[in-house]
Amino acid sequence: MLPFAANLSSFYRIAKTMSLADVKYLLETPAHNPQIEAINDEAFGPGRFVLAAYKIREAGGHERSLSFVAVDGDIVVASVRMTRIAAGAGRALMLGPLAVRPAFKNLGIGRRLVAIALEAAAKTGAPAVMLVGDEPYYGPLGFKRIPRGQISMPRPVDLDRLLSHEIVPGAVARLSGEVCHADQARIAALAAMA
Numbered sequence: 001m002l003p004f005a006a007n008l009s010s011f012y013r014i015a016k017t018m019s020l021a022d023v024k025y026l027l028e029t030p031a032h033n034p035q036i037e038a039i040n041d042e043a044f045g046p047g048r049f050v051l052a053a054y055k056i057r058e059a060g061g062h063e064r065s066l067s068f069v070a071v072d073g074d075i076v077v078a079s080v081r082m083t084r085i086a087a088g089a090g091r092a093l094m095l096g097p098l099a100v101r102p103a104f105k106n107l108g109i110g111r112r113l114v115a116i117a118l119e120a121a122a123k124t125g126a127p128a129v130m131l132v133g134d135e136p137y138y139g140p141l142g143f144k145r146i147p148r149g150q151i152s153m154p155r156p157v158d159l160d161r162l163l164s165h166e167i168v169p170g171a172v173a174r175l176s177g178e179v180c181h182a183d184q185a186r187i188a189a190l191a192a193m194a
């Protein structure tokens with residue numbers, strides 16, 4: 001007979017594998033909003049509203065056609081959002097927030113959502129994806145540090161957490177200066193032409 005601890009760990013492994021089999025990945029819809037808000041609140045707390053990435057998203061909203069949820073039945077268990085951004089002559093998508101409900105962590109759901117979002121970004125012709133996040137997590141998913149000083153954010157961030165995933169060669173080098181929502185850059189360009 002296995003010791004109690006070994007039995008318990010096998011039990012959790014089997015329970016997690018079973019719950020993973022029920023998880024489906026879907027495009028985000030407005031109906032998912034309240035649950036996504038709850039997941040982000042649980043993961044980041046009210047402090048999320050003062051983050052640089054939040055300020056950028058707030059300026060034009062996220063791109064729902066490139067944002068995804070993981071669901072278990074009617075329950076949203078994880079979410080990833082993408083937002084169109086501009087920085088100098090460069091254009092890209094900003095990935096985030098990415099959050100997984102605690103009971104569903106460490107099952108590969110976060111990694112899978114990032115992979116789905118990157119694939120969707122590439123299919124729509126997006127040149128690059130950037131984010132503010134932990135290199136140890138995002139590095140193996142295809143993200144590299146953006147050289148310090150190349151871009152900045154509208155609120156203070158740890159510059160070593162600015163990461164990018166290049167889709168079109170040279171796209172990351174075109175990102176420069178302060179990152180803003182792509183809609184803001186478009187409005188500024190129109191105003192300059194008027």
Ligand SMILES: CC(C)(COP(=O)(O)OP(=O)(O)OC[C@H]1O[C@@H](n2cnc3c(N)ncnc32)[C@H](O)[C@@H]1OP(=O)(O)O)[C@@H](O)C(=O)NCCC(=O)NCCS
Nearest residue numbers: 043096098099100105106107108109110111133134136137
């Ligand atoms: C970070 C997060 C999205 C990961 O999602 P997940 O579905 O649990 O992660 P996955 O199952 O895809 O990957 C698990 C692996 O990533 C590792 N990992 C998780 N968070 C990490 C981090 N911040 N840095 C480095 N590694 C991390 C785990 O230790 C695990 O490693 P292992 O495979 O070697 O055991 C999730 O923990 C979460 O929602 N955290 C709170 C919100 C957050 O920090 N979001 C990311 C910042 S935008």
